[in-house]
Amino acid sequence: MKKILIFLFSLSLISLSACSSTKKVELTLSSPVEGAKLETTQLHMAGSISDQDISYFFYQIEDGHSFVGSGKIVIDEGRFDETVEFNTPSNGNGTVNFYLDEDRNGSFDEEIDTEKVLHSVSVSFDESIVQR
Incomplete structure (x- = not known):
């Protein structure tokens, strides 16, 4: 009985240490910056990600x-630098949200992948591109 209790206690310690060893992924942006004003329907995204095992x-x-x-933004050696096109906005204020591939299937699944926001940046759209 004593051996079983020691075994269960050891097993719980191993499980606890495995849970606490998960590292938090951090996305660092050099572009866009918070509050950036977008004057075209192109957005430049550049920066780095803390987990070198993440490829997108x-x-x-x-x-x-x-x-x-x-x-989808592809990461090369922990860094990314890409310009993307977006549709004409209908409002002057916007947000850019970034997500990991939570189900790791390679495609964006709005229900699953958007549960956790990796990073978020508020932007504004110049009136010249807003179509109300």
Whole structure:
């Protein structure tokens, strides 16, 4: 009986240490910066990610009414630098949200992959590109 209790206690310690060893992934952006004003329907995204094992992540651009763009950003040696196109916004304020591939299937699944926001940046759209 004593051996069983020691075994169960050891097993619980191993499980606890495995749970606490999961590292938090951090996305660092050099572009876009918080509050950036977008004057075209192109968005430059650049920066780095803390986990070198992650080879891509997803993004969604919203204008407060709907999603005007989404896609996949490929990471090269922990860094990314890409310009993407998005649809004409219908509002002057927007948000760019970044997500990991939670189900690890390679494609963006709005229900699963958007449960945890990796990073979020508020942007504004210049009135010259807003179509109300």
